[in-house]
Amino acid sequence: MNSRVVTFIAAGLILCGFRFLQARSRRQGKPFFGASLPPLDQWSWSQLLFASFLTLFAELAFIRWIAVEVRVFAYFKNLALLLCFVGFGLGCALARQPVRWTEGLKSLFGLLLVIRLPFGAPALERISQSLGSSADLQIWDASGLWNWFDFLTASVLAAVLFVLLVHVFIPLGQIVGRQMNLASKTLAAYSWNLVGSLLGILVFLGVSWLMLPPWVWLGVVVLGCALLQAQAVDRKRVCILLVPLVLLLHDPSDRNHYNIWTPYQQIEYSRINDDHGELLGGELQVNHTGYQSVINLSDNFLSRHPGLLREAADENPYNLPFRFVAASPAVLVVGSGTGNDVAAALRHHSSFVDAVEIDPAILALGKREHPEHPYDSSQIAVHVTDARAFLKRSLQRYDLVLFGLLDSHTQISDYSNMRIDNFVYTRESFREARARLKPDGVLFVKFQVNQPWLAVRLQEMMAETFGKPPLLFHAESSYSVGAMCFVGSLSNRVDDAIAADPRLSQFVSQNRVRLKPADVPVTTDDWPYLYQRDRRIPRAYFLLAVLVMLMAAGFYLRLPETRGQAPSLFFFCMGAGFLLLETQAISRLALYFGTTWQVNGIVISSLLGAILAANLVVEHSLKLPSKYWILAALLAGILLVYWFPFVLVSGSPAVAGTLMAAIFAVPVLFAGMLFSLEFRTVGSPGAALGANVLGAVAGGLLENVSLMVGMRALLLLALGLYCLAGFGLWLRSSEPIPLIGETAARLYD
Numbered sequence: 001m002n003s004r005v006v007t008f009i010a011a012g013l014i015l016c017g018f019r020f021l022q023a024r025s026r027r028q029g030k031p032f033f034g035a036s037l038p039p040l041d042q043w044s045w046s047q048l049l050f051a052s053f054l055t056l057f058a059e060l061a062f063i064r065w066i067a068v069e070v071r072v073f074a075y076f077k078n079l080a081l082l083l084c085f086v087g088f089g090l091g092c093a094l095a096r097q098p099v100r101w102t103e104g105l106k107s108l109f110g111l112l113l114v115i116r117l118p119f120g121a122p123a124l125e126r127i128s129q130s131l132g133s134s135a136d137l138q139i140w141d142a143s144g145l146w147n148w149f150d151f152l153t154a155s156v157l158a159a160v161l162f163v164l165l166v167h168v169f170i171p172l173g174q175i176v177g178r179q180m181n182l183a184s185k186t187l188a189a190y191s192w193n194l195v196g197s198l199l200g201i202l203v204f205l206g207v208s209w210l211m212l213p214p215w216v217w218l219g220v221v222v223l224g225c226a227l228l229q230a231q232a233v234d235r236k237r238v239c240i241l242l243v244p245l246v247l248l249l250h251d252p253s254d255r256n257h258y259n260i261w262t263p264y265q266q267i268e269y270s271r272i273n274d275d276h277g278e279l280l281g282g283e284l285q286v287n288h289t290g291y292q293s294v295i296n297l298s299d300n301f302l303s304r305h306p307g308l309l310r311e312a313a314d315e316n317p318y319n320l321p322f323r324f325v326a327a328s329p330a331v332l333v334v335g336s337g338t339g340n341d342v343a344a345a346l347r348h349h350s351s352f353v354d355a356v357e358i359d360p361a362i363l364a365l366g367k368r369e370h371p372e373h374p375y376d377s378s379q380i381a382v383h384v385t386d387a388r389a390f391l392k393r394s395l396q397r398y399d400l401v402l403f404g405l406l407d408s409h410t411q412i413s414d415y416s417n418m419r420i421d422n423f424v425y426t427r428e429s430f431r432e433a434r435a436r437l438k439p440d441g442v443l444f445v446k447f448q449v450n451q452p453w454l455a456v457r458l459q460e461m462m463a464e465t466f467g468k469p470p471l472l473f474h475a476e477s478s479y480s481v482g483a484m485c486f487v488g489s490l491s492n493r494v495d496d497a498i499a500a501d502p503r504l505s506q507f508v509s510q511n512r513v514r515l516k517p518a519d520v521p522v523t524t525d526d527w528p529y530l531y532q533r534d535r536r537i538p539r540a541y542f543l544l545a546v547l548v549m550l551m552a553a554g555f556y557l558r559l560p561e562t563r564g565q566a567p568s569l570f571f572f573c574m575g576a577g578f579l580l581l582e583t584q585a586i587s588r589l590a591l592y593f594g595t596t597w598q599v600n601g602i603v604i605s606s607l608l609g610a611i612l613a614a615n616l617v618v619e620h621s622l623k624l625p626s627k628y629w630i631l632a633a634l635l636a637g638i639l640l641v642y643w644f645p646f647v648l649v650s651g652s653p654a655v656a657g658t659l660m661a662a663i664f665a666v667p668v669l670f671a672g673m674l675f676s677l678e679f680r681t682v683g684s685p686g687a688a689l690g691a692n693v694l695g696a697v698a699g700g701l702l703e704n705v706s707l708m709v710g711m712r713a714l715l716l717l718a719l720g721l722y723c724l725a726g727f728g729l730w731l732r733s734s735e736p737i738p739l740i741g742e743t744a745a746r747l748y749d
Helices: 004-027 046-068 079-091 101-116 120-132 148-184 186-209 214-229 232-240 242-249 299-304 342-349 358-368 387-393 427-435 450-464 493-500 502-511 539-557 569-593 597-620 625-641 651-679 685-709 713-730 740-747
Strands: 255-261 266-273 279-286 289-295 332-333 352-356 378-382 398-403 436-446 471-475 482-490
Touching: 046 079, 046 148, 046 186, 046 214, 079 685, 101 148, 101 214, 101 232, 101 242, 148 186, 148 539, 148 597, 148 685, 186 214, 186 597, 186 651, 186 685, 214 232, 214 242, 232 242, 266 358, 279 358, 279 685, 289 342, 332 342, 332 387, 342 352, 342 482, 352 358, 352 387, 358 378, 387 740, 427 436, 427 450, 436 450, 436 493, 450 482, 471 502, 471 597, 482 502, 493 502, 539 685, 569 597, 569 625, 569 651, 569 685, 569 713, 597 651, 625 713, 651 685, 651 713
Parallel strands: 332 352, 332 398, 352 378, 398 436
Antiparallel strands: 255 266, 266 279, 279 289, 436 482, 471 482
């Protein structure tokens, strides 16, 4: 059945189903879903554990899915995560009100309808282009022309999506906040919350690794919402919604066109055949953006299809790198993808090839679909890992280190999906690549350059790496993708190759690129923002941050429980500081182990484990130091992380990783202890947790400061936030401590 027909059938089922059930509920004089709060004595650790699990699982599921379908969520760091935090924090603050299941489920399917209906795709793409069209930021397919009317229109449409996403998480926050308030032992409840959150992260990492499609992830979310219903009839009603959900998220496929959700991204592959049915190759899209063509450049194939190449075969971008190196070279391909560069290495009789590719699904697709079958060769050693991780650990030397067209077309939050080239195009990365070259070796970088300043940045980094400007020229192709080529070497190998090959000399002369000087900062491991022109916060980022802050503040101030009072300064600052610490831990370990889902899972799980350990210490210790001594230890731990020379860490990945994780665990452990000491005395644990989550929203927005000052400076910002939390701690010391046994009764009187 046509996918558009399936989509409209699903939309009709959803709208008619909700309408019918709501109308019947009104006639019966009761809520659409059983929304009344349970009696006071119905505290349930299992419900808290499951709701906490479902919250984290749903956050990661929506972050990943919506960043693929609506690319503006991928371009702007942490945007989807912060909106999930806003919704969950508001839900915690609304713990005393009836659970808003109707709003939450309507919003969930509202998102599905807006994003998946055929007429919605062009509008959503327009949002991404309008919000991303800025001269100071390079975003694929964005025009770079600023238009206030388009921007404001896109902002309104984006705000609709923002509001829907926020409302999805309000009922989950209400369940968690309600159970926290009902618990007689606040710290024990907090431990169950942490364990559930940890399980949610680990299960979603497993789901991603198994490459299951979105209807499975979001189906788990809907099924989880059904299990949280108080009455059997409500559970059945929610379960029925699984049918339209699967229909909406269904992507039809056949032998010549199919979709795969890899551990990192969504890929769509289409085979291309000629008029006689012979396979010419294929087109690979990543997150709905053109990524790579799978091509056949073998001599036999080209002789049968003489019209495919307008350029000479040896002037094709995949063949050109091998004209600069000695015969039978040892080759490293960084970002080997489906195998075009690897096939070129085999055609040029390379002695051996190390092929590095981070995405196992793209690698498997290349093994299955590439017409030259390069990965079947015994000369190829495949490494499924991050490029930086391989460069740091490899001891091999090469005649040619080749950076393929290694572009992530969406820039994705460190907490959710990965920016696959996050730390590949930095000064330190090029130095590590230089260290892998033989004395006469060549570094060849191919890149699709849409902005002149981006070429200047790459040229400057290559010049710093080799002490002289790189050779720079265009290599276009009628069959494969064109590229700008940057060629550098420590020796005179590049000049000698040109001098010895008149045809190569003529080609380079005709296609040479001379860039106008520009003051563009180079990217580093501390400032890895390749697609941003200057060290400043782009106006699009700033305006979206303002939009999120206004939305969060507007929601929070409208709550009856919070009207006229601000969130707790202590819990707010603790949430903001923790998110900045978490970001630092992920980025530091990614430099050593690679920017992969596994690293993120390990880091986030380790941090949650440290907080859980701190909570257990506070709960079971008879005597602890003063809160201010713990605060001092926390600040000292942040300074330790700031000054520690991570570049000197060496040894096996297990040993180095344990050391680095332990160093980051120091401030997290003390922050967890301080949080737990205060959390056990709060009058409303749900409101405190809500303030903490809203603080994490602020921390996520403050993370954009790294666009100006670099990532390491975020530790100093976290230090300031924890100092402000210390001031909030002093303010709280003058407040009376409520009796825990009376807290829940007072809340639900």
